[in-house]
Amino acid sequence: MACCFDSALKTAVLFAETKSELPLSFLIFSFANLLTFLSLFLAKFIAPKFAVVCQVMEKVAVVSAVTAFIITIAIPFPQSLKCITWALYAISLLILLISKYYF
Structure with missing residues (x-):
């Protein structure tokens, strides 16, 4: 989570410094970080009640990271x-x- 938070802050600072539209790659990067952070956050708090959903959210977090x-x-x-x-x-x-799915 620290990596996601750190990169989100750096991207926000970069956007504030340039005061212009960032390239699409930065926007997709920010979205991937958002998805990682939210997946980990949700997985942490729903784990006691929804174990299978928690495992899926953790896998989504790994793929988005x-x-x-x-x-x-x-x-x-x-x-x-x-x-x-x-x-x-x-x-x-x-x-x-x-x-x-096949092995």
């Missing part, structure tokens, strides 16, 4: 490397889904 990390890594890359990065991320998600 990884997404935020991938976005952060890919921001300085040229367009070709961004495409490769996102393709590798999509392949990883596909492998994750296949291994979850």
Whole structure:
């Protein structure tokens, strides 16, 4: 949670300093951080009553944290490397889904 909170503050400060529209990648990064933080928050407080939902929320938090990390890594890359990065991320998600439901 500290990572999400820290990056949210830094993004807000960056937005305040530039006083202009941030690139789409920063907006998606902020949304991924929001999703991570909210998923962890909800999972923490609903755990006693809804164990299965809590596990799902924790998995959503992990996926959105990884997404935020991938976005952060890919921001300085040229367009070709961004495409490769996102393709590798999509392949990883596909492998994750296949291994979850078929093995």
